[in-house]
Amino acid sequence: MRRGANLPWVGDYNQAVVLEGIRRHPGTSRTELAAASGLTLQTVSNIVRRLLDRELVQEGGVPARLRGAGKPRTALSVRPGQALAVGVQFEREHVDAVLLDLAGDVLDSCREQLSDGPATSLHPSPVHATRAVRSLVDGSGNAAAVLGVGVAVPGPLDFTGPVRSSAINLPGWRGVAIADLLAASTGLPVLVENDATAAVGDLWRSPLVGRSFLHLHVGAGIGGGLVVRDEVLRGESGNAGEVGHLVVDPAGPVCTCGAAGCLEAVAAPTAVVRRYVERVGAPRARRAGLVLAEHTVLDDHDRLELLAREGDAAAEAELERAAAALARAVLGVVNVVDVSEVVLGGGGLRRTGERVREAVRRGLAVAMTREVHPVQVRLGEAGELAGALGAASAVLHEALSSTWVGVHGPAREVVISPVAPVH
Ligand SMILES: [Zn+2]
Incomplete structure (x- = not known):
């Protein structure tokens, strides 16, 4: 499914396969690309020539550590700025x-x-x-x-x-x-x-293929992206992944969506800050360093983590309640979709990330697949x-990309496979 508003498409499908191979494997050669893709060496050479003409790739330009020793070959790499x-x-x-x-x-x-x-x-x-x-x-x-x-x-x-x-x-x-x-x-x-x-x-920045993961985004609200075997799970209308609206506490507050006790209504920074203020009162919250304006929610949320570390029991309790709710929701998603990684990101986790990661990790101790494969929980490198x-x-x-083909077995090094385009 392509939803680009007339995005330029650089070429045919095989060209995308070759470009993807070069992008993910800086230093690869025409021979290796042919072997990995199943395309003939002549076809690969023709495509590489076109990519060189368009200045999307270059010969050389590969760091020594990636070049390897031994057989002479012409290393290819992308020209990132093109x-x-x-x-x-x-x-x-x-x-x-x-x-x-x-x-x-x-x-x-x-x-x-x-x-x-x-x-x-x-x-x-x-x-x-x-x-x-x-x-x-x-x-x-x-x-x-x-x-x-x-x-x-x-x-x-x-x-x-x-x-x-x-x-x-x-x-x-x-x-x-x-x-x-x-x-x-x-x-x-x-x-x-x-x-x-x-x-x-x-997905785009990963050197691995065949990954299945949940990307949980905690900004001012909470959203999620699900990837199964390198395919982003879109759903009927492109709206799959509304993890923030999983009900984690039926007795909880009414959410913006109309349901009661959604993850977002319980664990989003806005909710956490609001509950803290309800507990201690606005004057004490301000004295503790919170600003309490709509546009300072993330800063106030960061502040709560600092207060908790300094022994503020109310801040500690509210942050733990949010972390537990996030962990409960993630467990549900992991059980339903069977992913092997959970990536946590977004500005709402810039201070509380380790706390949430630990809660999620503990929560996954009862994941249904625990005896089949581990589920890694990590903080995303891109952060907020x-x-x-x-x-x-x-x-x-x-x-620019080819569509990945399904891969069986654990996530592994990329294998480039030419298949008919689905676009
Ligand atoms: Zn909701």
């Missing part, structure tokens, strides 16, 4: 944007603070996002290499026509045609994804930029 993408992520407090290159490295990033909250950040005019995109594109030194803009917004989204947001998470955005608005204001193709997109970033990075990766992925 294909770039911007990723944008909307949070309640700010808009983050990153500039990503073909090698998966973040070249630049910027943040636009939202003074009025998200309701005014995109609609009627996407001023903040446009400014962030323009500053990264202008600063790239190679605007022509920017393939497009990926945007991560809280779901659910309506992908049936021009991508529109739903009112459930962001009341001011009902029916806003996000991609069209931003494409018009930036002049670039725009691809819109929900929070699941953070998982795409993890995971959504923006994933959105940028999604652009590169849509424009």
